[in-house]
Amino acid sequence: MMHAIKGMRDLLPPETALWRRLEDQAREVFRLYGFGEIRTPVLESTELFSRAVGAETDIVGKEMFTFQDRDDSSLSLRPEATASVVRAYVEHRLWERPGLTRLYYQGPMFRRERPQKGRYRQFSQIGAEVLGSGEPVVDYELLEMLSLLVARCGLRAELRLNSIGCPADRGRYHQALRAALEPVIGGMCADCQRRMHTNPLRILDCKVPGDQPIIAALPAIEEFLDAPCREHFAELRRLLDAGGIAYELAPRLVRGLDYYNRTAFEFVSSALGAQNALLGGGRYDGLARALGAPASPAGIDQAIGFALGEDRWILAMQADAGAAGQEPLDACVIPVGAAMTARALSVARQVRAAGFAAIVGDGARKLGKQLEMAAREGARFAVLVGEQEAAQGRLILRDLAAGEQREIPAVQLAEHLAPAREVAR
RNA sequence: GUGGGUGUAGCUCAGCUGGCAGAGCGCUGGAUUGUGGCUCCAGAAGUCGAGGGUUCAAAUCCCUCCACCCACCCCA
Numbered sequence: 001m002m003h004a005i006k007g008m009r010d011l012l013p014p015e016t017a018l019w020r021r022l023e024d025q026a027r028e029v030f031r032l033y034g035f036g037e038i039r040t041p042v043l044e045s046t047e048l049f050s051r052a053v054g055a056e057t058d059i060v061g062k063e064m065f066t067f068q069d070r071d072d073s074s075l076s077l078r079p080e081a082t083a084s085v086v087r088a089y090v091e092h093r094l095w096e097r098p099g100l101t102r103l104y105y106q107g108p109m110f111r112r113e114r115p116q117k118g119r120y121r122q123f124s125q126i127g128a129e130v131l132g133s134g135e136p137v138v139d140y141e142l143l144e145m146l147s148l149l150v151a152r153c154g155l156r157a158e159l160r161l162n163s164i165g166c167p168a169d170r171g172r173y174h175q176a177l178r179a180a181l182e183p184v185i186g187g188m189c190a191d192c193q194r195r196m197h198t199n200p201l202r203i204l205d206c207k208v209p210g211d212q213p214i215i216a217a218l219p220a221i222e223e224f225l226d227a228p229c230r231e232h233f234a235e236l237r238r239l240l241d242a243g244g245i246a247y248e249l250a251p252r253l254v255r256g257l258d259y260y261n262r263t264a265f266e267f268v269s270s271a272l273g274a275q276n277a278l279l280g281g282g283r284y285d286g287l288a289r290a291l292g293a294p295a296s297p298a299g300i301d302q303a304i305g306f307a308l309g310e311d312r313w314i315l316a317m318q319a320d321a322g323a324a325g326q327e328p329l330d331a332c333v334i335p336v337g338a339a340m341t342a343r344a345l346s347v348a349r350q351v352r353a354a355g356f357a358a359i360v361g362d363g364a365r366k367l368g369k370q371l372e373m374a375a376r377e378g379a380r381f382a383v384l385v386g387e388q389e390a391a392q393g394r395l396i397l398r399d400l401a402a403g404e405q406r407e408i409p410a411v412q413l414a415e416h417l418a419p420a421r422e423v424a425r
Numbered sequence: 426g427u428g429g430g431u432g433u434a435g436c437u438c439a440g441c442u443g444g445c446a447g448a449g450c451g452c453u454g455g456a457u458u459g460u461g462g463c464u465c466c467a468g469a470a471g472u473c474g475a476g477g478g479u480u481c482a483a484a485u486c487c488c489u490c491c492a493c494c495c496a497c498c499c500c501a
């Protein structure tokens with residue numbers, strides 16, 4: 001049998017209704033905060049990602065779907081979208097448009113990892129970026145917007161927040177970490193011994209119980225922030241407190257992409273498995289410059305953004321909100337006898353023209369079977385199109401939940417269906 | 426890339442001290458003509474993940490492979 005390839009899957013009803021609910025909510029929340037939509041290609045030059053995300057990162061180093069095009073150029077399916085958004089920002093000189101650049105996107109991303117719960121090779125992200133300002137208030141509004149989205153989707157999620165400083169701060173922090181680890185690294189797990197050389201920050205993320213006492217004693221990055229970074233973080237925290245946005249300081253929170261600096265955050269959910277990050281993001285000042293933006297005017301390459309994993313978000317919605325996603329069906333139009341089929345189809349057109357969702361039964365089947373089907377499909381009303389009533393231009397409208405029915409003039413059908421809408425909302 | 430778990434009907438799974446392939450749900454039909462949800466009856470549907478081995482006999486024991494899931498890693 002043909003099968004979807006590893007790590008890629010079909011999304012089916014009723015779950016797809018949940019996806020649409022998330023995407024509708026996200027679009028609405030983004031609209032409230034003045035964001036516009038950007039759609040970028042799924043395929044980009046491999047170089048874009050090695051320059052933006054970092055050639056040494058796992059994502060670029062071993063997780064991209066990369067291939068040689070016929071002209072020998074190297075192309076990759078995008079593993080994330082920030083790089084593309086910033087490329088577009090630079091390519092179209094979006095900073096020359098009035099105001100800050102506020103963009104959101106939605107679409108599939110690709111990483112060739114081993115699949116597990118909440119992690120697939122093709123997955124969907126929704127993200128947003130604010131480019132053109134480094135002010136803490138921008139960071140604040142982004143986080144406020146995200147907590148609104150979390151609330152609107154009925155999720156229980158916790159905001160974890162950190163500042164990872166600027167590159168110079170991290171350089172000093174790296175040195176201090178290495179110095180502190182030198183005497184004790186021999187007693188740590190094999191992964192940490194490897195990370196010591198590849199990416200010492202990741203040691204902070206280690207989950208091996210035996211390593212925890214050592215990790216707890218390591219210096220925190222906070223001590224190494226320079227004055228501007230320190231002040232930026234302090235101001236953001238003041239704004240969060242004033243805005244009533246709850247968060248937990250996460251001094252060990254690091255981000256896996258090279259471009260992040262200063263503000264780093266994620267929303268985690270306990271409803272997920274090991275992959276518990278619903279969304280992650282942070283500030284990435286300087287990335288636009290690295291991708292070719294000019295040096296002036298000042299601030300054009302300052303930016304912050306986030307990406308949320310839709311696949312994980314849906315898992316959390318199913319767990320937290322118990323959401324099943326079933327779309328309400330207003331009416332099932334039932335031809336009583338095959339001879340009534342054409343008339344039933346016409347009635348269904350009339351119902352749909354009035355904005356109600358309707359399906360049509362199979363007139364070849366017995367009335368009882370058709371009613372059974374209508375009930376199972378979750379229809380609010382059954383509309384019986386029978387020969388006797390049809391002759392007088394009338395229909396039978398049956399309320400399936402109440403088990404009551406009455407005969408009505410066919411022309412009044414739409415107004416009698418109105419209660420169906422109230423139930424749906 | 427590494428480790429563990431699981432593969433039996435459309436779905437969820439039982440059967441695994443070798444002996445005729447099962448249940449629940451779902452699906453189709455019926456319980457007399459144009460009235461559903463409950464109930465009852467009947468039916469369709471499986472090369473038991475694939476290949477090999479042991480045996481009179483393998484879903485069951487052994488080997489190899491494959492797929493999926495979970496975890497590590499990494500990240501959204």
